Each structure stands twice: as C-alpha cells, then as structure tokens.
Amino acid sequence: MTPVSSHSPYGQSSLRTVQVLGGGNAGSSAHVRSLASGLVARGVRVTVCAPFGAERLYDFTGAGAAHVHVARSSDPGSVAALRAACADADLVHAHGLHASFRSVLALSGRRTPLVVTWHDRARAEGARAHLVQLLERKVVRTASVVLGSTSALVDRARHTGARDARLAAVALPGPRRGAGPEDADRLEPKTRAELGATGRPLLIAVGALERHRGHEVLLDASRAWRTLDPQPLVVVAGEGALRPVLQRRIEDEHLPVRLIGRRDDVSDLLAAADIALLPSSWESRSVLAQEALHARVPLVAARAAGIPELVGDAAELVPYGDADALAGAVVRLLGDPDRRELLRRRGVRQIASWPTEDETVAQILSVYDELTQPRPMI
The missing domain is CATH 3.40.50.2000 (Glycogen Phosphorylase B;)
Known part of the structure; x- marks a missing residue:
C-alpha cells in the first residue's frame, strides 16, 4: 500500500484512517466523534471501529465516517473483525488501552502505522494490575507514536518504553447547536x-x-x-x-x-x-x-x-x-x-x-502526514 497525502492532489485517493474505540468513555468517544468530523472535512476517509452502542450515542456516521461494529473484546472474533476493517487503512489510530491492544493484535504482521492516544490511565488492582502493565508495555513499544492527553500520561508512556510519546491535548467538542x-x-x-x-x-x-x-x-x-x-x-x-x-x-x-x-x-x-x-x-x-x-x-x-x-x-x-x-x-x-x-x-x-477542535485535528493530521508521507531518497 502506497501512502498518499490527505490533501488528495491531482486526483490521488485520500488518506484512509481507522479510529478504534473500546467501550469508549465519554471523553474518548466525544473526541473520536470530533476528530472524525474534522478529518472528513479535510478530505480524509475515516472508519470508526466501535461497539453499536457507541455509534448510537455519538453518531459517527453522522460526522461522515463509516462505522464497523467491533465488540469491546480481544477474543479472536473481534480481532478478526478489526483486522478486516483495517485491511486498506493507511494508518490506524486507537484510543485507550483495550482498543490499542486489540489493534496491536489486528495489525500483527503488517506495516500499517499505529497511533495510540491515552486519554486516561488504566486502573486495576492486584493481579490484574500486573496484566495492565504488560498490556501497556506491549502497546507503547509497538505503536509508532503515543499521544497523551496530559503531561503525566506522556511521562508514563515514555517510562513504559514508548519510542515516541507526545503531548496532544484533547479538545472538548463545542456546545450543542440551539443551546443558547x-x-x-x-x-x-x-x-x-x-x-x-x-x-x-x-x-x-x-x-x-x-x-x-x-x-x-x-x-x-x-x-x-x-x-x-x-x-x-x-x-x-x-x-x-x-x-x-x-x-x-x-x-x-x-x-x-x-x-x-x-x-x-x-x-x-x-x-x-x-x-x-x-x-x-x-x-x-x-x-x-x-x-x-x-x-x-x-x-x-x-x-x-x-x-x-x-x-x-x-x-x-x-x-x-x-x-x-x-x-x-x-x-x-x-x-x-x-x-x-x-x-x-x-x-x-x-x-x-485550551486547544480548539480545529487545532486538535490539525495536530493529529500532522502526525498522520508524518507517518504516511513517503520519505525522500538520500
């Protein structure tokens, strides 16, 4: 697959991205909805892989994205569904630990760039806490770029082994229309x-x-x-x-x-x-x-x-x-x-x-372009 610009010059097909959500808390789901809308407006083709419940609440298709149901599970069926949805993607962007780990499994053996956003810290106690640490380490060491919504999350990603971790504050979607x-x-x-x-x-x-x-x-x-x-x-x-x-x-x-x-x-x-x-x-x-x-x-x-x-x-x-x-x-x-x-x-x-939605989309798109644009031969 040859990476192409999201700006689609001279009739080239647009950048194809897949956004992956787990169950999706309010913050990450609203962010993906906002991001999908902004990316589509800039000529990017967006598919959102999320449970049906998230689509009903956040209407990703109403933002111009395609929606593919992928259950919040890392069982073989869910991973296979995600792998199929990512088959033609130029880049995959996963939100949250569970969605990120599922994406790592789905992209195994492929060279598709993976961007991960940590919106919050995964919480667990006892034996499960050790499992969460293992999942975090696997995800951040596989991801091309890890984006943290706060400085603390960026520091945590770096400490866990991320090769490229950056601060990317998440904008809150604007007020609903008509709510004056x-x-x-x-x-x-x-x-x-x-x-x-x-x-x-x-x-x-x-x-x-x-x-x-x-x-x-x-x-x-x-x-x-x-x-x-x-x-x-x-x-x-x-x-x-x-x-x-x-x-x-x-x-x-x-x-x-x-x-x-x-x-x-x-x-x-x-x-x-x-x-x-x-x-x-x-x-x-x-x-x-x-x-x-x-x-x-x-x-x-x-x-x-x-x-x-x-x-x-x-x-x-x-x-x-x-x-x-x-x-x-x-x-x-x-x-x-x-x-x-x-x-x-x-x-x-x-x-x-705080960053605006437009500024957030522009920052994310610059990361996408960085990871998908062909590098000049030296």
Whole structure:
C-alpha cells in the first residue's frame, strides 16, 4: 500500500484512517466523534471501529465516517473483525488501552502505522494490575507514536518504553447547536425542580460509581452541609458497582445526596448547578471539569493527576480524600458570591488557553502526514 497525502492532489485517493474505540468513555468517544468530523472535512476517509452502542450515542456516521461494529473484546472474533476493517487503512489510530491492544493484535504482521492516544490511565488492582502493565508495555513499544492527553500520561508512556510519546491535548467538542442562553434560562428552573433543588443550592457530581471517583469522600463531606440553611442538595449522575453501598449510607445517615443514575443531559444539569464537584483520585483531561468551566459553574476538585494542569487557578482545588477540605471549600464558595464570580472569570481565561477542535485535528493530521508521507531518497 502506497501512502498518499490527505490533501488528495491531482486526483490521488485520500488518506484512509481507522479510529478504534473500546467501550469508549465519554471523553474518548466525544473526541473520536470530533476528530472524525474534522478529518472528513479535510478530505480524509475515516472508519470508526466501535461497539453499536457507541455509534448510537455519538453518531459517527453522522460526522461522515463509516462505522464497523467491533465488540469491546480481544477474543479472536473481534480481532478478526478489526483486522478486516483495517485491511486498506493507511494508518490506524486507537484510543485507550483495550482498543490499542486489540489493534496491536489486528495489525500483527503488517506495516500499517499505529497511533495510540491515552486519554486516561488504566486502573486495576492486584493481579490484574500486573496484566495492565504488560498490556501497556506491549502497546507503547509497538505503536509508532503515543499521544497523551496530559503531561503525566506522556511521562508514563515514555517510562513504559514508548519510542515516541507526545503531548496532544484533547479538545472538548463545542456546545450543542440551539443551546443558547435563552434555552438555559428556560431549562434551569425545570431541571432544579425535577431534582428537588428549588430554593436550595444544587451541587453536581458526575462519574461512574467506582472507588477512585471519590464518591465516598463526597458523602463524608456532605455531613457538614446538613447544618446549612438552606441545605444544599448533592446530585450524583452516574452508575456503577458502588451504588448499593452509597445508597445505604445516604439513607442510614440522612445525607442530602441523590443518586440519579446515568444521564445524557449533563450539560443541562451543570447549567442548573451552583457548584460542580470532582472528588476523583485520578482524572486526566476531565470532561466534567471542562464542561463546568464552559458553563461558568464554579468547580471544586481534588488536586489529582491532570486536574491542576487543566484548570489552573480557575477552580478550588483540595487534597484528594480530605472530606473536611472538600466540605470547607464548598461552604466558603456558597457564602462568597465574589469568589464564585472570580472563578467564572478565571474560567473564561483558562478556556482560551485550551486547544480548539480545529487545532486538535490539525495536530493529529500532522502526525498522520508524518507517518504516511513517503520519505525522500538520500
């Protein structure tokens, strides 16, 4: 296969790329959707290999890409399906550890360049942690280029053995069309009423109900908010294995917290919120943090992993696992409208420092061109 330019000069066929997703978390799936749209607009042919569920949620075909169903599994059937989808690709770009390892298997014996993006760090405990380390090492040593969404992920890739690791910040897709200030003003009272937060502060947290997300610390902090008048309501959007444990605590301790399960209207929830909460022990380029700043909602977050790099001084940062610090930061913000307004202004400035979708696509395309353009004979 002869690599050709994505610019398609003099009738040459365009660059053919395959984007590979695993289950796809919100950040990586939204990024692939944005990337597919931008690449197609620049004449690149894009195929997205992802489960049917990801296509239903993110509509890759609506962005102009082809979609091929590949289950989130590394069994022989999934690897064979991916190998077939990559047969005519000039370059394969995998997102996340599982998708990357599946791509390594599918491309075995071929010289197709493989680009890998680490959006977040894979988490595991016990024996599985060793397996994850082995998978990471295999992936980064096979990939032509590893892109990390934060400096910490780039450092980790280099330490694991990547021959070429680079920082490639992932842009948050822009606001939905038609969602203007008038819509927000109209939806906010309705959303607050549905959540039971009329006449009281509304605090929003979003994330899977897993231990590293810090929801147990959030429940600890919420005890301090029971004495406030009016009492804030904490709403947690997300689902996971910890739900029974968290729900039992909420009921037994009479905590002002509601678990509302998975939601596809997070932007509406944030528009109605007084404060956004991010108590996680590990976040790389957090979608919630970006959405909160875009929505001009003050953010209180754990000072962990990529969060300080992402938000700068545009959020209240507290030590991870310190429920008293989290509770105190929220109380101070609720009582200090000037501080909340300062964070909003800093948020606008911080957003301006983030890459745009166009800049993100241009950077990715430059990597593609570097890997696929013929090198001159010396």
